[in-house]
Amino acid sequence: MLSGMPMRHQPDRTPDRVKDRPTWIVSRVFARSSALLAAAFEAHADGLRGYHYRLLAALEQWGAASQADLSRGTGIDRSDVTGGLTEMEGRGLVERRPDPEHKRRNIVTITEAGREALLRLDDIVDGVQAELLAPLSPAQRKQFIEMGRLVADRRA
Amino acid sequence: MLSGMPMRHQPDRTPDRVKDRPTWIVSRVFARSSALLAAAFEAHADGLRGYHYRLLAALEQWGAASQADLSRGTGIDRSDVTGGLTEMEGRGLVERRPDPEHKRRNIVTITEAGREALLRLDDIVDGVQAELLAPLSPAQRKQFIEMGRLVADRRA
DNA sequence: GACCAACATTGGTCCGGCCAACATTGGATG
DNA sequence: CATCCAATGTTGGCCGGACCAATGTTGGTC
Numbered sequence: 589m590l591s592g593m594p595m596r597h598q599p600d601r602t603p604d605r606v607k608d609r610p611t612w613i614v615s616r617v618f619a620r621s622s623a624l625l626a627a628a629f630e631a632h633a634d635g636l637r638g639y640h641y642r643l644l645a646a647l648e649q650w651g652a653a654s655q656a657d658l659s660r661g662t663g664i665d666r667s668d669v670t671g672g673l674t675e676m677e678g679r680g681l682v683e684r685r686p687d688p689e690h691k692r693r694n695i696v697t698i699t700e701a702g703r704e705a706l707l708r709l710d711d712i713v714d715g716v717q718a719e720l721l722a723p724l725s726p727a728q729r730k731q732f733i734e735m736g737r738l739v740a741d742r743r744a
Numbered sequence: 745m746l747s748g749m750p751m752r753h754q755p756d757r758t759p760d761r762v763k764d765r766p767t768w769i770v771s772r773v774f775a776r777s778s779a780l781l782a783a784a785f786e787a788h789a790d791g792l793r794g795y796h797y798r799l800l801a802a803l804e805q806w807g808a809a810s811q812a813d814l815s816r817g818t819g820i821d822r823s824d825v826t827g828g829l830t831e832m833e834g835r836g837l838v839e840r841r842p843d844p845e846h847k848r849r850n851i852v853t854i855t856e857a858g859r860e861a862l863l864r865l866d867d868i869v870d871g872v873q874a875e876l877l878a879p880l881s882p883a884q885r886k887q888f889i890e891m892g893r894l895v896a897d898r899r900a
Numbered sequence: 901g902a903c904c905a906a907c908a909t910t911g912g913t914c915c916g917g918c919c920a921a922c923a924t925t926g927g928a929t930g
Numbered sequence: 931c932a933t934c935c936a937a938t939g940t941t942g943g944c945c946g947g948a949c950c951a952a953t954g955t956t957g958g959t960c
Contacts, residue, residue: 602818603801605866610873610889611777616896618774621767639947645759656907662758665949670909692907692956710761717766723894732895733766735888738879740772795916812938821918826940848925848938 624716632712636705639664639672641713644681644706647698654693681705780872788868792861795820795828797869800837800862803854810849837861 606612629637642662647653650661655673659666673696676682681702687693698706721729762768785793798818803809806817811829815822829852832838837858843849854862877885 603798603805605801605805606798609869610877610885610892611781611869613889613892613896614770614774614777614876617892618770620896620898621770625767637946642759642762645761649759649761654907655909666907667909667911667950668948674909690907690957692954694908713765713767720770720895721766723898724891728891729766731887732891733769735880735884736766736769736773739876739888740769740776742776742879810938822938823919823940823942824917846926846938848923850939 621716621720624719625713628712628716633709636676636709639668640676640681641706641709643669643672643676644698644702644709647682647696648703648706652695652697654687655696656693658696676702679705777872777876780875781869784868784872789865792832792865795824796832796837797862797865799825799828799832800854800858800865803838803852804859804862808851808853810843811852812849814852832858835861 602612625638642664643658646658646662650657653661655669656666658664658673659669662669664672673682673684677684679701680699683697683699684694685697687695721732724732758768781794798820799814802814802818806813809817811825812822814820814829815825818825820828829838829840833840835857836855839853839855840850841853843851877888880888
């Protein structure tokens with residue numbers, strides 16, 4: 589794929605018609621971003637992954653929510669929300685209790701330990717941002733991000 | 745993951761600490777790029793995918809090669825090269841014949857039909873580039889690509 | 901009371917990147 | 931020459947992320 593590409597590929601020999609195309613470059617940027625994130629989470633996040641970070645972030649920002657709300661808010665599939673929450677519940681980062689008014693619904697809240705974990709993850713993720721953008725000047729970083737936003741937000 | 749994200753997610757509600765991070769934006773750009781490519785290939789590539797395109801491009805540019813060479817040159821795993829070539833051989837886009845000097849080795853060549861297919865795929869892929877970069881001005885496109893190169897090529 | 905929609909959960913699918921094992925073959929080294 | 935090792939092509943599988951389907955339950959509606 590011009591998008592799905594190897595994580596460890598040396599670009600020394602990539603066909604010209606491939607390696608100069610924006611879609612290819614985008615895929616390589618993404619690969620680098622993913623690799624940095626994976627390494628950082630692996631090293632410091634104690635088993636937590638991006639799913640968990642996004643769920644904690646959503647809970648912190650929007651307060652208690654049902655799992656369905658979390659799914660809609662984060663774009664994570666309902667079933668994956670279930671799994672992620674179960675893992676975090678076991679670590680005491682999150683609490684699930686049935687909604688008294690709608691028995692079928694769970695109300696999910698972030699715990700104090702959850703907030704602390706979120707802050708730790710913030711640091712980890714911030715470090716990756718710095719590493720990723722290291723090759724760019726501060727001015728370039730702003731431009732790069734802004735252009736990325738433009739490209740990404742174009743409604744398909 | 746801050747990188748692995750849903751393909752169909754509406755960014756209307758994404759936690760702030762997530763949605764403003766470069767890694768997140770990168771992942772969304774990649775998602776858009778992937779979606780455009782997938783749609784274009786699905787619609788016009790008659791079953792061929794990125795793997796095939798990259799293999800054809802390599803063969804066209806560097807001439808006949810062994811499968812191991814193709815793997816090294818394109819970064820595609822040996823086993824996936826085998827699979828991709830088998831599919832293309834069935835369509836007559838590529839020919840495999842044993843190397844007379846090294847019996848264990850296959851010499852792979854692109855056929856005339858393969859070159860034609862490659863040109864068709866070129867057009868498809870070009871269309872995606874235009875679509876992807878549509879939100880940017882020509883000057884911005886150059887900058888965006890150049891910055892992407894810088895970020896991607898940073899040796900991990 | 902019957903029907904339908906929402907919810908949480910289980911248990912998958914699919915696809916791309918990757919790895920392991922294998923039989924074969926060639927080259928290198930003793 | 932015999933032995934060992936490296937390279938090659940192939941098969942088969944693993945893993946992780948996104949996604950989907952079916953289920954049991956519950957609530958609201960008509």
